[in-house]
Amino acid sequence: MDNSSLPGQAAITERLADVVGWYANEGGPSYRHVPGELVKHDFFDGIELNVRALLAFVETGKMPTAHELRPITELAMARLANGAGLPEVIGSYQKVSADLWRRFVSDTDPSELDSALELMPKVTEYIFNIVTLIATEAAHRSADPRSEARDRARAAVDALLETGRASGPLDIDQPSFVIAVFHLSGSTDQGSAVSALKSRIESIVDVHLRLELQGWVVVHWSGRSREQAVAGLRQKLEDAQSASGVRCWAGIAFAAAAGGVPAAYRIASGLAATAYNLDRPDFVADLAGMTIEYLGAASGPDLPAVAELVGGLSAADPIFEHTLRTFLEENCNQLATARRMHVHRNSVTYRLGKVHALTGLNPLIFAQAASLHAALIARDLS
Template sequence: MTEHKHGGDLALGGQRVHERLSREEPELVSRVLTRIQAEVADYRRLPVEELAGDIAGITRQAVRAFARSLREDRELNAAELRQIGASAVRRAEEGFPLEAVLTAYHVGAREIFSVGSAEAGHADVADLLEVADRVLAFAGTVTGAVTRGYLEELRTKVGQEHTARRTLLSVLVDGGPVDVVARSAGIALPARYLVLSVELGPHADEESPGVDAEIAVRRKLRRFLAAFERCCGDGVLASLDGPGGLVLLPLAGRLADVAEWRQLLHTAGHAAGVAVLAAADTAAPEQVREVATQTADVLDVLRWFGREPGLYRLDDVLVEYQLTRPGAARDRLAAVLGPLDAHPELVETLETYLVLDANRRRTATRLHVHPNTVDYRLRRVRDLTGVDPLHPAGLPRVIAALAARRASASRRA
């Protein structure tokens, strides 16, 4: 087993490596900067003063840190790592790619080894291998410090942006000084938002054995929102949980008509792998509170009437919306079906019958019963409530009564 050699004694070509690095530091720093610009495209886009200032400075610090660590036979110390981490924080603040920063440090490590070993001879093999090992260890340590500093700043930045957007969404929905909050957060408000109240169906993974349901839900929501962000950029505001919630899309030059709204919703649902039911309308920022309340109400109506997945506006459900508004008429409509409370099989049959466009045979197939059983149950509904779902004149009333029943149940819940 080879005995460890003190780093300060490692010599190549008759000269200690740390002394060579210190003596040739200016040329070495210049070589690193030239090679970084040649090999890492992102650095060619930096201002000249930044390359000659901050980037040259941290390169010089890194070269000196390695030379000291070699001379003192140690790893980089906490102060040296803090310098490197602080530089990474500045790159993160600028939005500079982490991949580019890491590549630059590896370029620097290769240049350090190249200069340090420039005059190595056959007799220097053992020391050459030791220096190579130390350069690799140095590169690994630096990679860790850069990554930690960069990601910590990124998490802070993302957290601040997330908080600012959540605050803005809250003010838009709950009311408050929207312009003041937007300015303080550095967010430009669009002239209008597309307000979406959405209900997301469950993803198959949420109920798959062995799959973490919470992870499946987060993945569903991430993919759903990503589709909106690809279309509308980072101005999308959302408050979503597993079953759905509210999404605000900036309209600035996008989504000019309802057909485009529907296509985008379909794309988002497809990306998430779920069916989506949504109520939509547009609003100026100061109108979002009122419109969000209305779209949430419309979404409730869509649920109560069993509408198919898709995007709807108030105009699509005007009658249904009016039928389910709170009041004495709704309460009396809901009471029409009160006698069915003790007969859940009748309620199930009635709901299925209406969903399947009053087709008794399809209803029987769906419920796995004989068509005569469906007829019997629907006649029982007539006998108990006085409303005949088998007669064309009774259908509007029973549909309205069922929707009012659902609306009343939702209010009680």
């Protein structure tokens, strides 16, 4: 191939940068078992490395060495360590490459299309080389005892969460378990901080971590009482989250024995998802602090019917609903509500009376105030 007939390197680089920007807006690469926040933050690092290596290959005709391409293969190894399978890692690399190449060609000026297409053999050869290096490195590391130990731990955590059977590293004499399920915010600009948070949590003693698409599951075993075990892990998680600054939510639940872990996992997952959907200000959510919210989310198809209890507020002055929400947040204290809203207490009483008239539920009666609270949550979740 005559390199003099190809578009200039600067033009190719600029075009590739545009393609990568397009791919970012499309959502970037996805994995079945690894949270997007742990993939996308280093995706662009990998793309930049690949573009530089590919352009060098096109310019010189000399394939970069395995040592020069090691940063790229290390990114693939990180995906494997985080729970993705080798076919998924290689398939994702091939799909991303194909998507970017198709976009590159479609954005090429017709007058330069033939020249751009002359790059195709080089692109194909480069991708084949990278895939081979990834597969070779994965095979080499599969024989590493640390890899085998990691796989055993992962299988033990899966079995505990799904069946309630403690095996391998989790087969401990009479432990109790605390399960924390993380739900990340979905923001890809906090990727490096997410990796730092993950590392901090993995360093906690007597903890195993399993990745999921929305975040991860933390399994902590302890011989302490329920209160001590939950409080201890909660404090460590809060310290780790505070240090990293990652926006996320964690549902937390306790199991007195291995057999109760699947139920605790279900509850913690529900709490995390509910806290995320409601955009709760607190990082850690437990059942005691979110009972109504959790039950509301668990009601599923019945949410619209519950939300209809406050349907009468929708067409009314928004100040009535705002006053009701503030009243509930202030533990049904009218004076505290008036102070927070900077109005006279009589104004609060009047507005709550309007809520009663519009909904048929009196917020000054505890049971009916609880119903109003549940209905507002149901509407927020609908």
